[in-house]
Amino acid sequence: MKKFEFILLVVFCLLGINNMAYTQEQDTVVIKDSITKMKLDNKLIKLTKQVVLKHGPGYYREYKEPVIKYRRVKKTSRDLHPSISKKNEGRVYYTVEYPYNMEEEIFYSEYSVKVYFWEDLTIFDIFFGDGRGIQNYDKLSRAEKNKIVIPFKQRKPGKWVQDTIRNDKGDVIDIMNRYEDHK
Numbered sequence: 582m583k584k585f586e587f588i589l590l591v592v593f594c595l596l597g598i599n600n601m602a603y604t605q606e607q608d609t610v611v612i613k614d615s616i617t618k619m620k621l622d623n624k625l626i627k628l629t630k631q632v633v634l635k636h637g638p639g640y641y642r643e644y645k646e647p648v649i650k651y652r653r654v655k656k657t658s659r660d661l662h663p664s665i666s667k668k669n670e671g672r673v674y675y676t677v678e679y680p681y682n683m684e685e686e687i688f689y690s691e692y693s694v695k696v697y698f699w700e701d702l703t704i705f706d707i708f709f710g711d712g713r714g715i716q717n718y719d720k721l722s723r724a725e726k727n728k729i730v731i732p733f734k735q736r737k738p739g740k741w742v743q744d745t746i747r748n749d750k751g752d753v754i755d756i757m758n759r760y761e762d763h764k
Contacts, residue, residue, distance in 0.1 A: 610651035610673050621675075622649055629677040629696045632704055636726075639733020640694040640709050641679065648678040648692075661697075662716070665705075673700040681710065687738040711736075736762065 612618040626647055633641045654661060654669045660676070678692035688710025697706040699719075708714035713731050715721075721729075739762040746755040 610653055612651060624702065625649055625675055625677050625698060628698070628702060628704065629679075629694075632696060632707060633679070633694050636707065636715060636729050637694060637709050637731040637733065639735075640731070642681045642693045644682050645680045648676075648680060650676045650678075652676065662706075674698060674705075675700070683738065685738070687736050 612621065626649075629647065630641065652658070652674055654666055654672045654674060656666055656670055658666045661674075675698045676695055677698070678695045680691070681688065681693040689712045690708070690710045693710045695708045696704055697708075698704055703719050705719045706714065706716050707718055709731055711734070715729060715731070718726070739760050742759055742761045744757045744759065745753055746757065748754050
């Protein structure tokens with residue numbers, strides 16, 4: 582009987598672990614055909630390069646290969662606006678992010694630019710590393726799109742500095758840490 586209980590416990594544990602892994606990964610889309618995936622990657626990179634060079638050429642990087650993710654919209658998708666998540670639950674989308682050299686420059690994000698595509702390769706959002714972006718890109722007219730150019734200003738990485746605050750006697754009152762931008 583103890584052997585049966587042990588086996589039952591192991592089965593329930595495995596089911597629980599499998600369920601946790603499924604819930605964490607259920608928004609990731611898997612493309613099994615490597616040729617199809619390679620063609621899709623190439624098309625996504627080509628379209629991303631075109632749109633970035635048109636609207637924010639200063640953000641285009643060839644530092645590393647772009648990071649491409651295949652996702653499915655969930656109500657709780659963290660990288661989508663809640664209104665988009667709500668209206669498009671279950672829909673497949675892709676993102677292409679351009680990494681940058683963090684030793685040479687700094688952005689507010691881990692990418693210089695991130696472009697969002699629907700499954701039919703329609704671009705719906707573009708976000709730049711400095712926090713600016715073009716939302717609802719797919720809803721803009723051609724004339725509106727032609728007017729948009731996001732200005733670029735490079736920021737060099739700064740450093741953490743420790744300031745020691747002392748009283749008149751020279752005793753340490755406080756030590757403050759702050760981030761100092763590189764000029």
